[in-house]
Amino acid sequence: MIMETKYLDYALVPIGFLLMTAYHIWLLYRIIKHPTKTIIGVNAINRRFWVQAMMEDVSKNGVLAVQTLRNNIMASTLLASTAIMLSSLIAVLMTSGKSDRSSWFVIGDRSDQAFSIKFFSILACFLVAFLLNLQSIRYYSHASILINVPFKKMSKHQRHHHLTAEYVATTVNRGSYFWSLGLRAFYFSFPLFLWIFGPLPMFLCCISLVSMLYFLDATFQFGWAVGVIDDNGHQD
Numbered sequence: 001m002i003m004e005t006k007y008l009d010y011a012l013v014p015i016g017f018l019l020m021t022a023y024h025i026w027l028l029y030r031i032i033k034h035p036t037k038t039i040i041g042v043n044a045i046n047r048r049f050w051v052q053a054m055m056e057d058v059s060k061n062g063v064l065a066v067q068t069l070r071n072n073i074m075a076s077t078l079l080a081s082t083a084i085m086l087s088s089l090i091a092v093l094m095t096s097g098k099s100d101r102s103s104w105f106v107i108g109d110r111s112d113q114a115f116s117i118k119f120f121s122i123l124a125c126f127l128v129a130f131l132l133n134l135q136s137i138r139y140y141s142h143a144s145i146l147i148n149v150p151f152k153k154m155s156k157h158q159r160h161h162h163l164t165a166e167y168v169a170t171t172v173n174r175g176s177y178f179w180s181l182g183l184r185a186f187y188f189s190f191p192l193f194l195w196i197f198g199p200l201p202m203f204l205c206c207i208s209l210v211s212m213l214y215f216l217d218a219t220f221q222f223g224w225a226v227g228v229i230d231d232n233g234h235q236d
Contacts, residue, residue, distance in 0.1 A: 065144075130182075
């Protein structure tokens with residue numbers, strides 16, 4: 001019976017990881033090919049419009065733009081601080097005594113090696129979340145300076161204005177992408193945490209998480225965005 005429950009880790013855990021990976025590959029495809037059908041794509045388009053609106057009149061909108069980016073930096077800082085704190089906690093659990101783990105309610109592999117792999121996976125997940133949020137802070141910090149560049153006073157060419165606004169918008173979007181990836185790492189830590197108690201809770205969490213993320217990522221109200229994008233020629 002113990003050997004049979006041990007083999008559950010070799011079956012359910014890879015299937016759960018494959019399910020999460022397949023969903024995010026599909027989501028990436030939708031973002032690239034059909035951005036107006038995803039929340040991430042629609043938000044990226046609107047952030048470009050917001051940057052252009054903020055840079056139309058730097059003297060009037062500069063303070064608002066910097067305050068908005070500062071709020072985003074604070075959100076990324078909160079996630080980064082939480083990630084490094086949880087990483088320290090997991091590291092303490094990994095180095096603590098292993099004698100009490102045999103009494104845990106675990107369906108599956110209870111060996112010390114299995115527990116080490118589980119804790120290391122959670123630790124790596126939070127460290128990745130920490131690094132992704134650091135990159136988000138980096139791009140938002142750059143954008144907070146770039147968005148106040150008085151490009152209309154520096155050049156009268158419309159092409160230069162467009163390129164400058166596009167570069168700043170790309171910087172803001174990169175910061176948002178890294179923030180979203182850092183948040184995804186937090187989501188991904190839930191099935192890894194439940195894996196401590198066995199492969200079955202982990203597998204069920206993967207199914208629930210994919211279902212929840214689909215409703216958070218998909219959007220069907222995109223008709224207004226298609227016409228705008230076609231007129232500007234920025235997206236398909």
